[in-house]
Amino acid sequence: MPDYEKHAYDTNNIFAKILRSEFPCHKVYENEHVLAFLDIMPRAPGHTLVIPKAAARNILDVSPDDLAHVAIASQKIARAAMTAFTADGITLQQFSETAGGQVVFHLHVHVMPRHTGIALLPPASRKEDVKVLEDNATRLIAALE
Secondary structure, eight states, X not given: OOGGGGXXXXXXXXXXXXXXXXXXXXEEEEOSSEEEEEOSSOXXXXXXXXXXXXXXXXXXXXXXXXXXXXXXXXXXXXXXXXXXXXXXXXXXXXXXXXXXXXOSSSOOEEEEEEOTTOOOOOTTOOOOOHHHHHHHHHHXXXXXX
């Protein structure tokens, strides 16, 4: 049995709690299959997380249909982020299992607007100011409309 099959989905992970509205988030997009919200410890302005509403630990156990919805929403967010943040490019990241760098065990894709010559901040290096997150959410939402 592969190692990833030994781990059950934890319904108390932070993203599951966000989906149940037990924890707040700066939501920028939602449909019946996915939720996209700003990372509170962004590596770049506009750093957004796209998650399935389905219970999926990571890419190893998500259904193909749920993964497709996450991919489609990630593209939608990426296009909006290019506009909202006048970005030169986009970095997408997805980590699966601890050895792969995963910290929160609910599938999520990081969508990070990039600017030429500006490095990403180190992961979890600082918590962003709430006002900045609100402003960035407003920019992304406007670009999605």
